Amino acid sequence: MKTKKQNHDDELNYLEFELREQYMMFGKKILDYVNNEQIQIDKTLNRIIEEKKCKILEEAYIQCHKCMTLNTNDSNYCKWCGTPLDKQEETENELKENESQSSK
Numbered sequence: 815m816k817t818k819k820q821n822h823d824d825e826l827n828y829l830e831f832e833l834r835e836q837y838m839m840f841g842k843k844i845l846d847y848v849n850n851e852q853i854q855i856d857k858t859l860n861r862i863i864e865e866k867k868c869k870i871l872e873e874a875y876i877q878c879h880k881c882m883t884l885n886t887n888d889s890n891y892c893k894w895c896g897t898p899l900d901k902q903e904e905t906e907n908e909l910k911e912n913e914s915q916s917s918k
């Protein structure tokens with residue numbers, strides 16, 4: 815027959831076991847959550863990096879509308895076909911596009 819002390823010991827053993835299980839589940843959930851959030855953050859960071867790369871490329875180069883060659887932004891003529899690279903016109907068109915978009 816079990817004594818009262820043994821009953822308490824059994825109950826304590828059980829509760830401590832239960833607590834360890836709960837801690838383990840808790841830790842696992844946090845790890846899963848953190849990993850998932852980290853993946854989302856990584857995705858957003860990668861998109862930012864890609865956008866920045868595109869932005870830098872577009873700012874650094876101007877494309878010849880005739881032969882599609884990429885020329886550095888400081889050049890006035892296409893290095894391949896010699897067509898004048900009209901940056902002024904491009905920025906004006908962009909401004910007009912922006913104006914028409916904002917007026918909508």
Ligand SMILES: [Zn+2]
Pocket residue numbers: 878879880881882883892893894895896897
């Ligand atoms: Zn060209």
